[in-house]
Amino acid sequence: MLINFLKNYFLVSSDQPLGREEKTFQQSALRILLALTVCIFFISEIHSLFIPGELSFLSINSVYLCLLIGLLYFSKKYAKVTAVLFLLTLVTTSFLLLTLSDEFHAEKYALVSLYSLPLITRLLFSFRACLVAMAINVYPFFLMTSDSLNVGQSDLAPSFYFQLLTFVTLNIGLPLAVSRIIQTLESNASHMKVLYRKLNDNYAMYEEFFENTGTPSLLCDQRGKILKANQLARDLISDSKRKYLPDSTITDWLSPLGDTGRFFWQSNVAECTLKQKTNIHIEIRRAALTQHGHYVLHLQNTTQLRAIQQELESTQQTNSRLAHFDLLTLLPNHRHFCHQVNQRIDEQDSHLTGAMFIIRISHFKLLNKQYGKDSANKVILNFSKMLQKRLSEQAIIGRLRGVKFSCFVPLGQTYLIQKKLSTLIHSILPSQITVDGSRLNMDYHVGIAYYHTDGKTAEELLEHCEMALEYSTSIDRFSYYNHNLENKLIEEHKLGLKLSTAIKNKEISIWLQPQVTPNGQICSFEALARWQSNGKFIPPTSFIKIAEDLGLLPLLAENLVRELVVTLSQWQKEHIHTPIAFNLAGQELMNDGFFALLMTLIADNPWLTNMLELEITETSSVMTHPLIHKRLRSLSQYGYSIAIDDFGTGQASLGQLVDIPADILKIDRRFISPLPGDQRHIDIVKSTIQLAESLNMKVIAEGIETKEQANLLAALGCHTLQGYYFAKPSPLSDWTAKDNAKAKELRMVY
Template sequence: MFIDFLKKYFFVDSHSSFGEDEKTFQQSALRILLALTISIFAISELHSLLTQSDLVLLGANSVYLVLLVGLLALSHRHTKVSAVLFLTALVTTSFLLLTLSNEPYAEKYALVSLYSLPLITRLLFSFKASLAAMAINIFPFCLMAINSSDFGQIDTSSFYFQLLTFVTLNIGLPLAVSRIIQTLENNASHMKLLYKKLNNNYAMYEEFFENTGTPTLLCDQRGKILKANQLARDLLTDSGQHNFTDSRIVDWLTPANDTKGLFWQSNLAECTLKQRAEVHIQIRRVALNQHGHYALHLQNNTQLHAIQQELESTQETNNRLARLDLLTLLPNHRHFCCQINQRIAEQDQHLTGAMFIIRISQFKLLNKQYGKDSANKVILNFSKTLQKKLSEQAIIGRLRGVKFACFVPLGQTYLIQKNLSTLIRSVLPSQVTVDGSRLNMDYQVGIAYYHTDGKSAEELLEHCEMALEYSTSTDRFSYYNHSLENKLIEEHKLGLKLSSAIKNKEIKIWLQPQVSPNGQICSFEALARWQNNGTFVPPTSFIKIAEKLGLLPLLAENLVRELVATLTVWHEEHIYTPIAFNLAGQELMNDGFFALLMSLIADNPWLASMLELEITETSPVMTHPLIHKRLRSLSQYGYSIAIDDFGTGQASLGQLIDIPANILKIDRRFVSPLPEDQRHIDIVKSTIQLADSLGMKVIAEGIETKEQANLLTALGCQTLQGYYFGKPSPLTDWTAKDNAKAKDLRMVY
């Protein structure tokens, strides 16, 4: 107990960090110094009493001892005043001993006390005060130096001892202690900053959990609730003020259909509130592997459940199902047309309006990634949001799949295409929430005007469909005009011919050389060429049509099989010139084509060094997780992966993380302005440096001049491609006459 008292008294607050309370530190230091001084004078007083010393000295010693005890008591509330009085007493006593006493030991004690003054001052006050004390001590040092001289002759040994004592006690120790204190203060400031950041991060995580946008519970594996946000409290209780700590999930929810066991550990569970069985709750589990806990997202499905029951319970519901979409309860195609035609018949003379079809982009990928149930929730949330934002005069219907049709009566202002596009954008939700996750929404819209583009709902829908076919990722709003109809017919005819050409294997492979900086051909890129009625169709045209018609997997399979057959012959002839084959993404989504690639390299391991796969980065499908998973599998089996058209696509730097590529191709649009455009030079240079840092090979496309080739070589590009080195030529040119032309490039390892 006594030790604890002394510790608490002298260290005041040992748990506080240095710099956290300067007054506390100074108070503690002052108490320790006073206590030590009192101890010395108490021992001196006792010694004087035992030896019956001079009464004057004994009285002075007693007075000084009383003064020190008083300062120790005063230090509790007046630390600064006590410190000043303590230093004053110390200086006064030292100067009296130095000037009045003739005893040698008194002189030494006085000097030691004075030379210790800067150190004590630094502990009790600031660094500047310590410097002032150092300056004051110059006077006693000079005084002692003069006293040590005899008729102008200085006692060398005494002087150097005085100098050493002066420098050590008066300068060295105070500066060293000041440095230590400064380091402690800096560390304390740094710890304060770290503590503040830690608190900020904790507050941010708390805020994130509280504002996830969905009712969320955090529980352990046994169902004990560790944390609940406000939305969850509001959902499970009437007041939302209940403390969920130490309660269990089974105290609040009952599993539907008499499910037994730990229902919260399943990925998806249907429950009802224990206190209100009419409230239906859906639980979606997310496992937190690091802590072994579960985050449970709750969704109130009471309204949906009630609607489903109502639809199944009455004959009126069955009649409505014939006219409405089951999921969204919007008019289906037939009923939508009936409503519009009825509106036209009633207000034909005064009615102006527009019809537009909305198609949710990339919905098939969303369906494949999140599942049918989540995809249906996206459709349901979208339809509800659309109904809220459109006026009551608008007619909304769901045609099929992810297509929604709207007919909107228009004023004169919105007959202008720019204003109508702005109006449509304003009603389309940019995000929808599914199971607590916010999904960004992209759309394609085909638009037609009533009267101008059609006079019935069926005609307007047909023309909207035509316009929708020509919407793109950059121009998502497409308006119908009569030339579109002719263009669509021509494209349809071309699509029929293309389908026949692919099935009959009429699409040919051409090769374009890829050369090293010294001009030697080191590899090829395989290009698809289609000659229709004696005229070559641009690849950008027929590849786009093939993608729309879903023909890319079959086209890619035909070309890959032909390439592998050629590479097999080359392998037997010891011709080791690799060929790169381009994929747009749709092919890799096809299970059959992916299985073909895996089986080819399993049966022919040498293909790993002969067949490269180029991924066109401009394809939106390339950001899909399934593509990334399959590319990683192909890479692990040995295929080289190249990112084509780098810098022009969906997420260039993101692709470097998600795709296991070891080759980077710089697009021609960055190469063509070289060498005149310094900005493009910097872009190409930084791209090459980025690839080098990642250990990737770089290929530059579209080189057409010697200056471009020299510049790219100087920038460190290892492989060059373009018309300057060679235009694409048919594969048969390289395989004719027993592969004579290819043998000229034979590279024997």
């Protein structure tokens, strides 16, 4: 306790680097010198008490003792002033002893004190002050040596040289040596100060770097004791109640995953969880400090990463299912189905026989529209389940797309006969399916190809099944592939390419077939499309269907309508008021651009209401679409005459009369050709004419080839007649040649 007090009092701040604070050193030296001087005077004071007759010395000694104690007391606050007063006291006392006292020892003590003055001055002040003290001491040296010079020559040398040696040693040598030591210490202290500042800056930089690495980091020893942690690490692994990490261990905060041992932090990479929150996953990456034997541990919160990895694995499994199976039915998709079939073919010997067939559910779009998507999906799902149930385990079933299902069935030689195979396929197709308590009738189209005969691989067999499926009809729903069918498809493809070019180049021409009254006068025409390729006329039934399949009908109809309007404009100027009927298949009216063209033409040419008639082919499946009915009503309101072509052969003949605002009814040639010999057909035609009259509609009979047919239809009340008996179709140019000369006759003689 006492030692610590004395140490702190006399050394002041001994833990401070030397030279960092000059005042500290001077204050410490001053206190030591004052304390020693006080001790000397205190001992002298006690000694004087026991010597009689020393009262005057005792009083002077007491004064000095009090003065020194006072200086020692004030040295804490007034170090400089105290030091100056101490030196003045020392100089004054020495000079008084030197000049007033005759005692040899007093002079000796005075000289020692004066000669020590530069050393004390250097300790308390600067080197310049030390030099000043050295210069002052020349006077006492001169004073002492002058007495020696007055002595005889025999005593000069020893006394003088002793004085000189004492003066040089105490007044010059020791102060200079101490000054050199102090200068060296000050220089070293300055250098140490610079090094300390750099060290401190580096420490601050490394501290900041450790704190701001952007990664939660810990510094720990080999036993896992945490020595330091940055803020990110504290926020990551400690809760709000316990933020202090140093002096704790890693195992206080983290629990390892897997078999990583007790010292899991010594591994290069370790997976852990927080002890407080086991759902938080932490990854530890170690960096060893070889010179210090410590570890820098970088922490990473991998909770979200693990969640993403799990989601990715789930997604990969889902993608695998998407890549190989249909999600609704869980049947193999096109690619995986082909893989399974090819694998079966490769595994079997060369005597394997089998059949590939594609089943397409008919009219599924109407089913989807009527019952909704969810119910339609149930139909597909129930159908796939029933198909799997009825087929043998050797069969391979897949869903291609939409409502197409593919099947590969190993067969015996017996079933290679088409009739037996059709019976087999028909037996496995459910005729009805129950959905939400309702029983739905099922209808199918099937395309069939034989393995070995029609193809060697699954891909080839499926392609041929698709070809066969294209030629299945409502009458013959089972279609078998053959090479002639493939050649036909190739020819149709080539023809389609030529047709596309012909339509774009406007090479499809218009022919007109007259429509006459019962007395033989031409009252109207029907416009017919004709295409001549390589010197041959392509039947309209062929190229119109191809145009419909390729979506070219709107462009073809636009070209023909524009050409007709040009001709009708010329006839309007020539007062040839003979209307022309133009046939539409339904696909054209579904096209927004063509519908807008019809509306624009009649808006710009109001006279077209009496000159251009629109014939709607009732056999087209799109004629039942609500949009067709809506647009036909709009065209009728604008003034177009609407005719129902091929009446009696279409989707819903009587229903069309309600939905379509028609003005004209055309009786199809299949009802005309048996006349007049077939009474049943006579009754049908008669009832049709009566129905049209009751609805205030005109009736046109087409396909008349004999005079008997013409006379019978006229007698039954048919308004307009058309057929080869009156005139065959001829090019439009025949009617417009020579300034529309033929069109002006408007009469056909027969």
